Amino acid sequence: MAEVYSTLRTPLVLDNKSYSDVTRDVCETLDHRPSTGWWAAFIVSFSLLIIGAVAIAYQIATGVGVWGLNNTIGWAFDITNFVFWIGIGHAGTLISAILFLFRQKWRTSVNRSAEAMTIFAVICAGVFPIIHLGRPWFAFWLIPYPNFRGPLWINFRSPLVWDMFAISCYFTISFVFWFTGLVPDLATLRDRATSKIKKKIYSFLSFGWDGSNRTWHRYEKVYLLLAGLATPLVVSVHTIVSWDFATSVIPGWHSTILPPYFVAGAVFSGFAMVLTLMIIVRRVLHFEAYITLHHIEQMCKVIIATGGIVALSYATELFVAYYSGNEYERFTFINRALGPYGWTYWTMVSCNILAPQLFWFKKLRRNVAVVFVVSIIINVGMWFERFVIIMTSLTRDYLPASWSGFTPTIIDIATLVGSFGLFFTLFLLFARLLPMISIGEVKSVLHYANNGKGDHI
Amino acid sequence: MSRRLLINVFANDQDILNATNAARENGYTIVDAYTPYAVHGLDKAMGIRPTRIGWICLGLGLLGAAAKLWFQIWTSAFDWPVNVGGKPLTSLPAFVPVTFEVTVLFAGVGTVIAFFLVSRLLPGKKPKVVYEGVTNDRFVLVLAEEDAAFDVENVKNLFAPFHIVKMEERVEKD
Numbered sequence: 001m002a003e004v005y006s007t008l009r010t011p012l013v014l015d016n017k018s019y020s021d022v023t024r025d026v027c028e029t030l031d032h033r034p035s036t037g038w039w040a041a042f043i044v045s046f047s048l049l050i051i052g053a054v055a056i057a058y059q060i061a062t063g064v065g066v067w068g069l070n071n072t073i074g075w076a077f078d079i080t081n082f083v084f085w086i087g088i089g090h091a092g093t094l095i096s097a098i099l100f101l102f103r104q105k106w107r108t109s110v111n112r113s114a115e116a117m118t119i120f121a122v123i124c125a126g127v128f129p130i131i132h133l134g135r136p137w138f139a140f141w142l143i144p145y146p147n148f149r150g151p152l153w154i155n156f157r158s159p160l161v162w163d164m165f166a167i168s169c170y171f172t173i174s175f176v177f178w179f180t181g182l183v184p185d186l187a188t189l190r191d192r193a194t195s196k197i198k199k200k201i202y203s204f205l206s207f208g209w210d211g212s213n214r215t216w217h218r219y220e221k222v223y224l225l226l227a228g229l230a231t232p233l234v235v236s237v238h239t240i241v242s243w244d245f246a247t248s249v250i251p252g253w254h255s256t257i258l259p260p261y262f263v264a265g266a267v268f269s270g271f272a273m274v275l276t277l278m279i280i281v282r283r284v285l286h287f288e289a290y291i292t293l294h295h296i297e298q299m300c301k302v303i304i305a306t307g308g309i310v311a312l313s314y315a316t317e318l319f320v321a322y323y324s325g326n327e328y329e330r331f332t333f334i335n336r337a338l339g340p341y342g343w344t345y346w347t348m349v350s351c352n353i354l355a356p357q358l359f360w361f362k363k364l365r366r367n368v369a370v371v372f373v374v375s376i377i378i379n380v381g382m383w384f385e386r387f388v389i390i391m392t393s394l395t396r397d398y399l400p401a402s403w404s405g406f407t408p409t410i411i412d413i414a415t416l417v418g419s420f421g422l423f424f425t426l427f428l429l430f431a432r433l434l435p436m437i438s439i440g441e442v443k444s445v446l447h448y449a450n451n452g453k454g455d456h457i
Numbered sequence: 458m459s460r461r462l463l464i465n466v467f468a469n470d471q472d473i474l475n476a477t478n479a480a481r482e483n484g485y486t487i488v489d490a491y492t493p494y495a496v497h498g499l500d501k502a503m504g505i506r507p508t509r510i511g512w513i514c515l516g517l518g519l520l521g522a523a524a525k526l527w528f529q530i531w532t533s534a535f536d537w538p539v540n541v542g543g544k545p546l547t548s549l550p551a552f553v554p555v556t557f558e559v560t561v562l563f564a565g566v567g568t569v570i571a572f573f574l575v576s577r578l579l580p581g582k583k584p585k586v587v588y589e590g591v592t593n594d595r596f597v598l599v600l601a602e603e604d605a606a607f608d609v610e611n612v613k614n615l616f617a618p619f620h621i622v623k624m625e626e627r628v629e630k631d
Contacts, residue, residue: 153536172562236554
């Protein structure tokens with residue numbers, strides 16, 4: 001067959017890797033003992049996790065009063081962190097599901113890690129509403145089960161109940177999606193494992209996968225169906241999270257713009273986190289040939305697009321507050337920008353609107369150091385966005401007599417730090433135990449742009 | 458009953474795809490193909506019928522939706538009606554979000570379980586690896602030697618243009 005070379009397509013995998021190269025490169029890190037760098041990162045992350053765990057234990061033993069909350073401000077760090085982590089998770093689903101439906105083949109190098117990131121971020125998010133209950137041992141009351149109190153059922157009209165269903169469904173579906181994608185790779189690991197214990201574990205987890213094309217045929221269909229289901233799911237989850245705010249009558253929250261604004265913000269922050277993680281991973285594990293500058297550039301473009309939507313949302317909010325003629329709404333937005341928490345608003349604006357503008361320049365999109373720094377700035381900005389939405393609306397409500405302020409206590413900060421500890425501990429364990437790149441899917445795009453082979457997959 | 462199988466090993470996706478097409482055109486019985494990843498078009502080349510797993514997904518999704526909608530109406534309006542803010546007991550719009558989530562949950566989890574069951578993949582099942590490297594870099598096409606007319610030499614000639622790596626005859630025991 002004549003060699004066909006496409007000038008329109010950028011190769012997705014560099015260095016002319018063969019099929020067995022892919023297997024070796026991805027699995028190799030799992031063969032060695034962890035490096036000193038890994039141990040250092042793990043010890044730091046695990047220590048942060050312990051700090052968070054101690055803070056939570058103290059909070060549960062003492063009461064929610066150990067946080068900086070007061071009568072006026074019932075939500076602060078806890079719900080900010082919750083929305084922040086859920087948002088991070090959404091990029092994983094976007095990469096695995098939405099980009100799959102759009103046939104964006106570059107997703108194959110990053111989807112496994114991004115999906116893992118989703119699962120870990122949702123775990124981090126899930127902690128906050130539960131500890132905010134004050135009596136987390138009654139968390140099961142949120143589940144509608146036959147009980148001896150009537151039976152008294154939960155109120156299905158409450159956005160908080162919707163939220164509980166949305167988050168738990170999202171976690172389950174993300175996990176199932178991730179695991180289904182892992183099975184063929186676990187079979188690859190099983191077939192190359194040399195130690196008996198490893199072989200046993202991988203054998204158990206790979207469900208007896210033998211690479212039969214009859215199975216692959218069904219597998220492809222299942223993957224498509226899951227992608228089709230996960231796409232509206234991810235939109236619904238952050239929509240429902242935004243309804244926690246939008247269905248209330250607090251100025252600044254009670255707004256129809258919140259669902260699209262939250263979803264765009266979630267994707268925006270999630271891609272920033274994917275970039276942060278992937279830039280570290282490709283450097284440490286030498287995945288430069290798989291996660292190429294092209295991949296980083298593509299993700300930067302998604303950030304510009306979603307960042308643009310976020311910027312538009314900020315502007316729309318301000319305009320609507322002015323145009324509505326509602327004095328409470330107007331006051332809230334003036335207070336947001338110029339009130340006591342104005343600095344958080346301007347931090348948010350500069351991190352989320354100004355910083356991503358750098359990505360208009362191709363040179364900067366391909367400069368790993370710049371991208372890394374900007375991705376962290378965006379993460380910070382998106383945390384502040386949630387803080388601004390929650391705090392500025394609560395501190396100044398309808399009744400000036402009940403106006404109040406919020407200062408985070410050491411426990412608030414320790415819990416936030418602990419959630420990062422949990423996230424990175426889980427991610428580091430994942431990097432040691434499972435293939436970080438989807439071996440099978442990368443093999444299917446090896447010849448993308450090099451010649452005519454396999455480019456129609 | 459035992460049958461004789463012919464294992465044909467290839468080194469890339471295009472070769473096994475062409476070989477499978479050639480085998481089918483020449484009337485050989487294709488038992489299965491084993492590949493490290495989903496080779497697009499191989500299912501058509503083998504003549505596999507489209508899977509019906511989509512219908513399972515649809516059915517389970519509808520079941521989830523119906524069950525959850527019924528449950529919300531039953532709990533909110535019949536079993537223990539509570540007046541919340543003067544809203545109607547059967548407030549359908551408010552029931553939509555949870556109904557949607559449960560629809561996706563039923564359809565997604567159910568489809569995956571159905572997939573593993575139909576494909577006979579279960580935790581801890583002993584894999585039958587047909588040829589070493591089939592989960593790494595080898596593409597294997599398995600033909601059945603069904604009648605006396607089957608001649609390995611003919612197959613060898615047929616597959617020669619497709620860079621066949623190895624050919625092996627095996628007897629499958631039940």
